[in-house]
Amino acid sequence: MKAYIINIGDEILLGQxxxxxxxxxxxxxxxxxxxLQKILTxxxxxxxxIDSLExxxxxxxxxxxxxxxxxxKDDITKFTLADYFGMSLAFHAPSFQNIERLFEQFxxxxxxxxxxxxxxxxxEGAQILxxxxxxxxxxxxxxxxxPIVVSMPGVPKEMKYLLQEEVFPRLAQLPGRSNIVQQTWxxxxxxxxxxxxxxxxxxAQLPTAIKLAYLPNTKTGYLRLRLTAKGQxxxxxxxxxxxxxxKLCQILGPxxxxxxxxxxxxxxxxxxxxxxxxxxGTAESCTxxxxxxxxxxxxxxxxxxxxxxxxxxNKVKMQQLGVAAExxxxxxxxxxxxxxxxxxxxxxxxxxxxxxxxxxxxxPGGGRPDKPVGTIWLxxxxxxxQWVQKLELGNNRARNIEMSSSIALNLMRLFLLES
Amino acid sequence: MKAYIINIGDEILLGQxxxxxxxxxxxxxxxxxxxLQKILTxxxxxxxxIDSLExxxxxxxxxxxxxxxxxxKDDITKFTLADYFGMSLAFHAPSFQNIERLFEQFxxxxxxxxxxxxxxxxxEGAQILxxxxxxxxxxxxxxxxxPIVVSMPGVPKEMKYLLQEEVFPRLAQLPGRSNIVQQTWxxxxxxxxxxxxxxxxxxAQLPTAIKLAYLPNTKTGYLRLRLTAKGQxxxxxxxxxxxxxxKLCQILGPxxxxxxxxxxxxxxxxxxxxxxxxxxGTAESCTxxxxxxxxxxxxxxxxxxxxxxxxxxNKVKMQQLGVAAExxxxxxxxxxxxxxxxxxxxxxxxxxxxxxxxxxxxxPGGGRPDKPVGTIWLxxxxxxxQWVQKLELGNNRARNIEMSSSIALNLMRLFLLES
Numbered sequence: 001m002k003a004y005i006i007n008i009g010d011e012i013l014l015g016q017x018x019x020x021x022x023x024x025x026x027x028x029x030x031x032x033x034x035x036l037q038k039i040l041t042x043x044x045x046x047x048x049x050i051d052s053l054e055x056x057x058x059x060x061x062x063x064x065x066x067x068x069x070x071x072x073k074d075d076i077t078k079f080t081l082a083d084y085f086g087m088s089l090a091f092h093a094p095s096f097q098n099i100e101r102l103f104e105q106f107x108x109x110x111x112x113x114x115x116x117x118x119x120x121x122x123x124e125g126a127q128i129l130x131x132x133x134x135x136x137x138x139x140x141x142x143x144x145x146x147p148i149v150v151s152m153p154g155v156p157k158e159m160k161y162l163l164q165e166e167v168f169p170r171l172a173q174l175p176g177r178s179n180i181v182q183q184t185w186x187x188x189x190x191x192x193x194x195x196x197x198x199x200x201x202x203x204a205q206l207p208t209a210i211k212l213a214y215l216p217n218t219k220t221g222y223l224r225l226r227l228t229a230k231g232q233x234x235x236x237x238x239x240x241x242x243x244x245x246x247k248l249c250q251i252l253g254p255x256x257x258x259x260x261x262x263x264x265x266x267x268x269x270x271x272x273x274x275x276x277x278x279x280x281g282t283a284e285s286c287t288x289x290x291x292x293x294x295x296x297x298x299x300x301x302x303x304x305x306x307x308x309x310x311x312x313x314n315k316v317k318m319q320q321l322g323v324a325a326e327x328x329x330x331x332x333x334x335x336x337x338x339x340x341x342x343x344x345x346x347x348x349x350x351x352x353x354x355x356x357x358x359x360x361x362x363x364p365g366g367g368r369p370d371k372p373v374g375t376i377w378l379x380x381x382x383x384x385x386q387w388v389q390k391l392e393l394g395n396n397r398a399r400n401i402e403m404s405s406s407i408a409l410n411l412m413r414l415f416l417l418e419s
Numbered sequence: 420m421k422a423y424i425i426n427i428g429d430e431i432l433l434g435q436x437x438x439x440x441x442x443x444x445x446x447x448x449x450x451x452x453x454x455l456q457k458i459l460t461x462x463x464x465x466x467x468x469i470d471s472l473e474x475x476x477x478x479x480x481x482x483x484x485x486x487x488x489x490x491x492k493d494d495i496t497k498f499t500l501a502d503y504f505g506m507s508l509a510f511h512a513p514s515f516q517n518i519e520r521l522f523e524q525f526x527x528x529x530x531x532x533x534x535x536x537x538x539x540x541x542x543e544g545a546q547i548l549x550x551x552x553x554x555x556x557x558x559x560x561x562x563x564x565x566p567i568v569v570s571m572p573g574v575p576k577e578m579k580y581l582l583q584e585e586v587f588p589r590l591a592q593l594p595g596r597s598n599i600v601q602q603t604w605x606x607x608x609x610x611x612x613x614x615x616x617x618x619x620x621x622x623a624q625l626p627t628a629i630k631l632a633y634l635p636n637t638k639t640g641y642l643r644l645r646l647t648a649k650g651q652x653x654x655x656x657x658x659x660x661x662x663x664x665x666k667l668c669q670i671l672g673p674x675x676x677x678x679x680x681x682x683x684x685x686x687x688x689x690x691x692x693x694x695x696x697x698x699x700g701t702a703e704s705c706t707x708x709x710x711x712x713x714x715x716x717x718x719x720x721x722x723x724x725x726x727x728x729x730x731x732x733n734k735v736k737m738q739q740l741g742v743a744a745e746x747x748x749x750x751x752x753x754x755x756x757x758x759x760x761x762x763x764x765x766x767x768x769x770x771x772x773x774x775x776x777x778x779x780x781x782x783p784g785g786g787r788p789d790k791p792v793g794t795i796w797l798x799x800x801x802x803x804x805q806w807v808q809k810l811e812l813g814n815n816r817a818r819n820i821e822m823s824s825s826i827a828l829n830l831m832r833l834f835l836l837e838s
Contacts, residue, residue: 013455015446019438022460027434036432038467039460041441048457055474215435282708282729288715289701289708292729296707299783299816307735310701310711310727312720316769320726320739350735364718394525397718 001177003029004060004147005039006052008067008077009154012041021066021159032168033180033230034062044068049080053149060147062171064163067154069136071115078123078139081151085141087123095137096120098130129166134158138166181237182228183245184215184261187252188410192223195252202244202251209237210244219264220402255414265409266294272416273304278353280412282308283321283346285333285359286376290405306352311342321345334359334371336388339379347383354416356380356408360391362400376404380412387415420596422448423479423566424458425471427486427496428573431460440485440578446634451587452599452649453481463487468499472568479566481590483582486573488555490534497542497558500570504560506542514556515539517549548585553577557585567593597649600656602664603634603680606642606671607829614642614671621663621670628656629663638683639821674833684828685713691835692723697772699831701727702740702765704752705779705795709824725771730761740764753778753790755807758798766802773835775799775827779810781819795823799831806834 005025011017022039029036037060042048044067056063068077082089099112099120112135119135122128129138134153141149150167152159171177187195192214196203203212209231215224227244229237249257258268273280282291292308295301311317314328322345323338331337339357346355360376367373374393381387389411393400424444430436441458448455456479461467463486475482487496501508518531518539531554538554541547548557553572560568569586571578590596606614611633615622622631628650634643646663648656668676677687692699701710711727714720728739733752736742741764742757750756758776765774779795786792793812800806808830812819 012442013445013458015442015444015449015455018442019458023431023434023437025434026432030434036434037462039432039438039458041458041460043456281735284708288720288724289703289711289727289729290715292708293712293820296709296729296731296781297817297820301707302731302785305707306732307739308708308727308729308731309739310708310715310729312715312727313725316700316726319770320728320768349739351738362715366721398716401712401716 001034001061001171001174002059003034003036003062003064004052004056005036006049006056006063006065007039007041007154008044008049008065009041010043010074013043021154021156024156024160025064025066025163028163028168031180031182032171033178034171044074044076046076046080049077050084053084053146056147057145063147063149064167065149065151066159069119069151069153071119071135077151081126081139081141081149082123085123085125085143085146085149087125089121090124091117092120092122092128092137094130095122095128098132098137099135102135127170129162131158131162132165133161138162140167140170178230179232179234179237180228180230181234181241182226183241184224184226185245185248186258186261186263187223187225187256188221188258188265188406189256190223195223195225195256198251199248202247206244207240210240212248219406220399221406222264224261254417258410258413264294265406265413266298269295269409269413269416270298270301270304272413273354276416279304279306279351280354280356281306281346281350281352282356282358283342284308284310284357285312285317285342286362287358287401287405287408288312288362290401291356291358291408294405294409306350309346309350317342321349332371334361334375334377336377336379336390339377339388340386343379343381343386344383354380354382354412356412358404358408360400360404363395363397367395374400376400378404378408378411380408380415382419385415385419387411420453420480420590420593421478422453422455422481422483423471423475424455425468425475425482425484426458426460426573427463427468427484428460429462429493432462440573440575443575443579444483444485444582447582447587448483449632450599450601450645450647451590452597452647453590463493463495465495465499468496469503472503472565475566476564482566482568483586484568484570485578488538488570488572490538490554496570500545500558500560500568501542504542504544504562504565504568506544508540509543510536511539511541511547511556513549514541514547517551517556518554521554546589548581550577550581551584552580557581559586559589598651598653598656599647599649600653600660601645601647602660603643603645604664604667604671605677605680605682606644606675607640607677607684607825608675609642611642614644614675617670618667621666625663626659629659631667638825639818640825641683643680673836677829677832683713684825684832685717688714688828688832688835689717689720689723691832692773695835698723698725698770699773699775700725700765700769700771701775701777702761703727703729703775703777704731704736704761705781706777706820706824706827707731707781709820710775710777710827713824713828725769728765728769736761740768751790753780753794753796755796755798755809758796758807759805762798762800762805763802773799773801773831775831777823777827779819779823782814782816786814793819795819797823797827797830799827799834801838804834804838806830 127140139151317323323341357379363373376391546559555572558570730736742760776798782792795810
């Protein structure tokens with residue numbers, strides 16, 4: 001099934017709002033196995049709406065329209081669609097009852113006025129989709145010689161409600177529709193080139209109904225892999241995705257695969273610490289508190305995260321973490337010896353089981369021939385055992401901070417997996 | 420001047436990425452006085468590109484295309500446009516030199532391979548826009564009987580660079596184009612409703628050639644105001660914007676107006692500290708290092724930022740910051756007494772001139788009837804003088820962390836402005 005999205009709204013064209021509706025709809029359509037061909041963002045103008053519908057004719061099986069259903073005179077979508085399909089408008093009692101219910105629910109001290117009676121007039125011949133989240137009903141036009149045209153409000157929660165509760169169930173009833181089952185994994189530590197060559201044989205043996213996709217990073221350094229199965233019998237598709245997913249996880253292994261969609265490094269690290277009943281802290285120079293910020297983004301992290309010392313100056317490295325002045329003099333702040341001492345000082349002073357440490361040159365200034373911008377030392381571990389790694393990143397300050405923070409979290413995760 | 424945007428990219432239609440490019444472009448076009456009529460998001464398919472160009476013909480004066488300029492075989496925009504305009508491709512030395520420069524800059528231990536020679540082949544007859552941010556050059560097609568067609572990469576920073584540095588200056592040269600002069604200010608501390616009522620009289624007295632716009636927030640809690648003057652004589656426009664800008668700044672005052680576009684709180688705070696030759700540190704509980712992370716995002720911050728104690732656990736509050744056990748017992752960690760003690764401990768232990776402190780309940784757990792989620796105490800100041808503020812935010816953890824971090828930075832900025 002091929003689809004078009006038509007977003008109607010001057011506020012998008014004027015740059016006043018970001019079109020998150022189209023993004024959410026694209027994701028949902030993808031998950032439903034609908035092939036989204038085009039997104040048109042147009043102004044609240046009759047001719048622009050009609051041109052777009054004409055454009056979709058013969059190209060799309062489904063047209064999802066958002067916007068232009070409000071009670072003001074700018075909102076012309078309903079009138080334009082009724083004209084386009086040659087339908088007249090008539091008072092639709094269930095739509096008006098829904099409006100009355102909403103007025104009661106919001107405790108407004110007034111009854112819906114005449115504008116809302118107009119809003120409850122709907123095209124005779126369309127299926128009316130009652131919108132429990134707002135006063136504008138949706139419409140489903142299914143006419144000979146036209147794609148199915150669905151009109152929904154542009155308010156995100158209203159559009160989402162109608163799409164999930166009214167539109168997708170109707171789509172599933174259409175003859176000949178396939179089922180879609182999919183699962184996504186998050187990887188960290190290798191790039192797409194390496195992962196795709198490791199998965200070359202796996203991809204070659206996949207049944208034709210199953211596809212592997214490499215999705216763009218949502219966060220620096222992450223890679224997302226998705227298996228999608230498309231076919232008739234849902235149970236068989238679920239089983240196929242499970243079987244192939246197990247193979248994929250075995251090939252890449254738990255070091256590379258952090259978890260499923262949403263399982264970012266800090267979340268998995270938290271899970272591991274919670275399971276072991278251990279605590280952690282960070283001592284950060286070049287990452288400037290970003291590792292702590294990531295760890296504390298996870299609700300409930302106070303169960304295992306004790307705190308951090310952001311030791312930007314050498315004085316703080318010495319006084320709060322016990323780094324020796326001599327080490328800073330001879331080896332420098334960006335050195336293996338310094339991060340090792342920061343780690344042992346952190347574990348001792350904050351009384352934590354594990355620590356994560358960074359010291360490096362984030363840039364753009366501060367580089368030297370022997371230690372160029374992007375040179376970053378990491379140390380992680382416990383009082384008994386430490387791992388140290390030297391990174392050589394580029395000259396983008398924001399990326400250096402972000403990337404080294406994630407690499408440090410990943411090192412700690414790998415350390416906990418092994419211990 | 421009427422414009423279309425064509426975003427080419429399966430990744431948008433598959434819901435893999437949010438189309439922030441279109442939003443940013445819409446804002447910039449609005450500022451340039453260009454009338455954006457339509458945004459088309461289409462797949463990387465030859466016919467879809469050609470259909471969109473045909474659709475724009477006669478409707479638009481300018482077509483801005485993003486995407487499909489990468490080195491892989493999916494990327495067909497350049498080849499399609501060359502065909503469409505009947506141009507042949509030829510090796511373009513400046514484009515290849517730009518690629519070589521980028522390889523050197525990124526310190527890759529290899530030279531651009533054959534794929535990049537292909538990427539440097541450009542349509543003969545188009546103006547080539549050298550892309551200092553990436554390997555794909557942009558193209559400007561200005562042919563009889565067609566709108567001006569500009570092709571840019573889809574990578575946001577590359578598209579933004581080309582639009583600002585290459586496309587807008589060329590647009591300004593076109594005959595009959597009005598000049599546009601604009602200036603943007605960043606505010607923090609009040610919402611749009613308050614600011615717009617403060618500016619009601621100011622807006623009413625603006626000359627008709629000057630418009631005031633409230634731009635969407637780019638960061639939580641910030642408000643952007645933009646004056647745009649449109650007309651023929653550039654010098655007069657510059658003067659008018661300066662005069663009206665001075666009035667606007669006087670009405671809102673330096674407490675509300677942080678600075679111009681890009682002058683985020685952490686940047687202005689750094690400027691003030693540098694001017695005074697003073698140092699700063701943070702002691703963070705609920706913000707978990709986010710304030711330090713913001714401060715250290717600014718290059719050169721090591722001149723004034725010494726470090727932080729992220730005191731998530733009470734133990735760390737006591738041991739690293741000298742908060743009294745009794746205070747934590749009787750008043751609790753989220754209290755005025757605790758943040759005052761954290762501040763004095765921070766200033767003493769890290770030997771800094773100024774400190775920023777947070778302690779609160781970011782949520783979603785940990786709330787109590789007398790201290791619900793979103794209760795956050797801030798303290799800032801010096802050894803001699805402290806300011807304390809209690810926030811009552813909502814129950815969104817990420818927003819609570821972000822918003823309280825910015826409010827704390829702003830408090831410190833206001834403190835420095837007064838001292």
